[in-house]
Ligand SMILES: Nc1ncnc2c1ncn2[C@@H]1O[C@H](COP(=O)(O)OP(=O)(O)OP(=O)(O)O)[C@@H](O)[C@H]1O
């Protein structure tokens with residue numbers, strides 16, 4: 001289930017979309033309103049009374065009689081008897097079947113009044129028709145209610161309100177239509193925003209990750225264009241938000257390290273999610289804060305650590321595993337902060353076998369005893385099994401996830417392959433996070449961690 005923060009996040013992401021929908025709604029409503037021909041309402045009123053004796057009993061009886069009749073007289077307004085006569089007297093270009101559609105007659109509750117409203121494109125015509133209808137109704141009722149042989153009717157209709165041409169059109173209602181357009185636009189925008197969110201299964205936020213995996217998120221690395229040209233962000237742009245994000249990752253890793261020497265493997269679901277970049281920057285950040293760190297390039301398929309650090313990677317891990325070289329003589333010291341690097345060495349034909357070998361387990365055990373932190377770079381989990389095999393021999397995997405690219409399902413499958421191999425998942429790192437909210441989350445997360453510790 002989504003929480004309030006997720007809903008607000010969706011709204012914030014969709015502000016532009018909703019703004020566009022609202023504008024479109026208002027625009028369409030305005031355009032529609034402008035193409036309507038305005039119509040005008042005019043209203044006349046007729047009062048119904050009963051002539052009779054002067055006694056109270058007569059009056060009461062007359063009143064009851066009148067009320068029961070008013071409804072009938074109201075219905076008479078739109079009958080051909082009344083309308084035909086009006087069409088004739090005003091010489092209208094209408095028929096007794098077409099005219100009633102522009103007439104509305106009603107009897108306000110608890111009154112003896114009949115209200116006649118006429119809607120026309122011409123305001124003066126609307127008034128004339130309303131008045132003519134009132135007069136004609138009066139006459140018709142007079143004729144119908146006069147008993148045979150009598151000269152006058154006991155019921156009398158009087159026009160009490162004369163229809164006047166209206167200065168303002170009753171339709172279209174500009175304000176109402178535009179309000180309606182804006183509302184409709186807003187609702188459409190909301191629906192599109194939420195459907196888009198439901199259909200999109202990519203991992204984008206730390207909370208997306210926490211919904212898939214119940215492991216802590218250790219960091220959010222913002223997307224940064226020049227990483228491709230200068231992978232060592234922590235060195236090249238030490239004050240950037242990206243460098244700050246790597247230092248935050250270092251701090252969070254310290255919390256799960258808890259003073260012991262640890263060995264981690266960085267892996268991901270898919271290729272090019274940012275594992276190598278994360279490993280080298282994290283290692284530099286750790287070394288800068290005084291930790292004794294070694295980076296092992298255990299990606300024996302697409303090794304990049306040496307390249308990113310700008311060192312020679314021709315001799316390394318495979319020379320130890322296959323050729324029996326000693327780790328001390330193979331290792332390269334990088335910079336002067338105490339960062340050690342073990343490049344991959346020549347690419348072997350059987351990476352999984354080498355990484356799962358006894359020699360590899362022994363090497364990691366030795367390195368763990370000599371260094372505070374051992375960070376292994378590794379291939380992605382879904383295409384090959386190397387990382388899952390390797391992770392089993394470490395304290396845990398750091399699952400790197402490229403924000404907005406990898407789906408929840410792929411992350412879940414990658415985690416499942418680690419668990420199936422008997423490996424522990426230490427935490428996740430969301431990389432290439434776009435948008436300003438990423439950094440806020442990072443701080444919030446750091447606060448949460450500090451509070452919990
Ligand atoms: N935070 C980032 N912002 C922008 N681009 C990034 C970021 N991190 C990594 N990249 C770019 O993404 C590409 C892949 O990065 P990297 O080599 O670190 O991924 P990888 O997971 O190690 O890939 P592989 O699966 O090949 O080992 C590189 O071109 C890198 O410059």
Ligand SMILES: [Mg+2]
Pocket residue numbers: 275276277299302303304377378
């Ligand atoms: Mg890599």
